[in-house]
Amino acid sequence: MISYHTKAVTTLPGYQLGQCLYEGPRTLVYQGMRLGDGASTIVKILRTPHPSFNQLVQFRNQYAIARHLQHANIVTPLALESYGNGYALIMPDSKAMALHDYWHKFNPNLEEFFVISLQLADALHYLSQEQIIHKDIKPANILICPHSKQIKLIDFSISSLLPKETQTIQTPNSLEGTLAYLSPEQTGRMNRGIDYRSDFYSLGVTLYEFLIGNLPFNSNDPLELIHAHIAQNPEPISTWVCLGGQLCPEPLSDIILKLMAKNAEDRYQSALGLKYDLKKCLKEYKKTGKIAAFTLGERDLCDRFLIPEKLYGREHEVETLLESFHRVATGESEIMLVAGFSGIGKTAVINEVHKPIVKQRGYFIKGKFDQFNRNIPFSAFVQAFRDFMGRLLRESDSALAHWKRKILEAIGENGRVLIDVIPELERIIGVQPPVPELSGSAAQNRFNLLLEKFIAVFTTKEHPLTLFLDDLQWADSASLNLLKVLMVDRQTGYLLLLGAYRDNEVFPAHPLMLTLAELQKQQTTISTITLTPLSIPHINQLVAETLSCSIELAAPLTHLIYQNTKGNPFFTTQ
Known part of the structure; x- marks a missing residue:
């Protein structure tokens, strides 16, 4: 034992x-x-x-x-x-020590930095060939043998091994990894999956810290760090004194900033491309003691088929959504709907505003109605707020105490009603006393009133709330009734309700359309964006960027794809 x-x-x-x-x-x-x-x-x-x-x-x-x-x-x-x-x-036991301890104890020079960086690039290239995403690259997970300078990567506890036919994993529902080194897509707030280039971002943070002794983003507040990774550009380090007591060479600063690009498409696309640039720097540094400027990524070619995870031809729609959020951020409340056929990109367009909303300290939460679970009331609302409570639980103790006080002030001793459908709430406000049992419309009215008060806690000037409800055409009657409760005669503001629905599956007498008509009679601000298929030039841009070729060379394939898909984005990527 x-x-x-x-x-x-x-x-x-x-x-x-x-x-x-x-x-x-x-x-x-x-x-x-x-x-x-x-x-x-x-x-x-x-x-x-x-x-x-x-x-x-x-x-x-x-x-x-x-x-x-x-x-x-x-x-x-x-x-x-x-x-x-x-x-x-x-x-x-290789007699190695953590990289962080090594650089504090032995004060390495810039040449040693290159030796270490090249080995890390080698390790990441091997992992990408093995279909492994490490997801926690940081100094504590990098060992070094002090005498041989050999690097050893450790700790694959949250790593992902991808099937051969898969290049990405879905956007995570919870934070994994160490927040100070986390890639923007690993925060779950970027509307994109995670692939091998996530490790490049974490490597960039690690090398940034290794070079100048400071992290690019430093905060004890988890939300501040998430916001920084998503929305703030790190300060260039070419003006900083780095290892060896000299100013950091500008090309080296540029390499690290390229690794830390917010969008994976703007980072290095292969560890071999990174390795080529690092070798070029090392060769010139050993020869002259300096590194002249050069074009990065000349040998940086992606070795796999990856379709860029960005929108094409939807700039106007995204701008319309952002304008709606800006109005809400000044104290208004409104509904913005996105309509279109299945696969037309409704969810993708709405998710695209997630990043700007987080950049402005807004909360973005989402839930999805299910065609086969229409008998479960409030399913999308419950999904959205369960996920949201999980996010709040990762905040600091003082922040949790603040939320506990605000929530209890709003809902009084009726917390048990909400805990029954949002179990995570109990971990914030504690065990709540039983409440009198009600039946029928009385129970629903009580729930609606409590959820309205609960939501009002999070709709503030400091943190406007965006609630995205997907597949509204399948919403149950209780959820549609709750929509009316939330949007009619709202006094607090700061709530943007985004909804997506298939306009070919609804008709004038559909419950959703009747609810929207009733809301409009009550002076609720409702706007609708109807998405149309992509044009040939936009598909051509997607094909050219996917295949890293000119738009002229991509044109024949584009026309073949368009003939088969008629511009439907989902069918196009498939």
């Missing part, structure tokens, strides 16, 4: 544990020796004696993904030992 004390593990069957090398909030790392053959090992264990299922899955994941990797710059684990309620990850 394992013995638990203040630091968790003191003994592990088959191993002799020595000095504790690292003590983190979730894990402990020990020096060890395998008793069978006397091999020197590193033993990583979970700190808690009673880990959650998710913690166990993540811990096992790092072994499952890394055990088959064979690369000089990646630590391949030796074994995963079961014990008690958890696991111990056994790794070879």
Whole structure:
């Protein structure tokens, strides 16, 4: 059995544990020796004696993904030992230390920086070839052997192994990784999936910090950091003193800023392209002690088929949506609808305004009605607010205390009604007393009133709220009634309700259209954008950028695609 004390593990069957090398909030790392053959090992264990299922899955994941990797710059684990309620990850002891500790202890020069960076580029190239996204590149997960300067990448606990036919994973519903090093798309607020280029962004943050000793964005407020990754450009470091006590060469600053581009299409497209530019810098630096300006990415070619995750031909529609948000940010409330056929890009257009809304400190939440669950009332509202509460739970303790006070002031002792449909709310406001049972319309009216007061807590001048309800053509009658409650005679403002629906599936007597007509009679501001198919020039631009060729060369393929899809964006990408 394992013995638990203040630091968790003191003994592990088959191993002799020595000095504790690292003590983190979730894990402990020990020096060890395998008793069978006397091999020197590193033993990583979970700190808690009673880990959650998710913690166990993540811990096992790092072994499952890394055990088959064979690369000089990646630590391949030796074994995963079961014990008690958890696991111990056994790794070879290469006498390495964390990169962060190394640069503080040994004060490396710029030449060493290039040696380290080139090895990291090698490791990321290997991972991309193996269809692995690390998702947590940071100094603490990079080891270095002080004498050989060999780099070792560790910790694949949240990494993703993609199927061969897949190049991206979907936008995450929750934050994974270390916030200071997180790519914009990993925040879940960028309307795009995650691919291997997410690791390039995290590498850029790591190299930025390595060079000048400061992170590009530094804050103890999670929302501030998320906002910075999405909306703020890092300060160029060409005017900063870097390793070796000299000004950072401008081309090196440009390489790091290219790695940290907000959109993945603007970053390096391959680790080999990055490696080429770094080698060019190192060669000139060793020769002259300086690095002259040059064009970045000359050998940077993507080695896989990736369709750019950006909108084509929807600039006017996106601008209309943003104007609507700007009006709401001044204190108004309104409904903006986006209509069109299936696959025409309604959801994509609305999601595109997510980033600008976050940039202006607004909240953007979304839910989707389901064709086969129309018997479940308020399903899209519940989905949106469950996700929103999950986001709030990642804020600081002081922020949570603020929300708890505001919510309880708004809903009084009726919190149990909302907790029954939004369980995450209980973790913010605590256990609430039972409430009298009501039936029929009385219960629905109480719920509507409470949800209206609850939503009003988050519709403020500091944080205007955008609520996106997708597939409104399938909304249940209770949800449509709630729409009327929320939008009629609103006194507080700062609420933008975005809705998407298939206009070919509704008719004048459809419940949605009747609800909208009733809202218009009540002087509610309602606008509608109807999306049309993409034009041939816009599809040609998509094809040319996907295949990295000229628009003239892309034209024949574009016409063939257009004949088959008639400009439908979904069918076009398929």
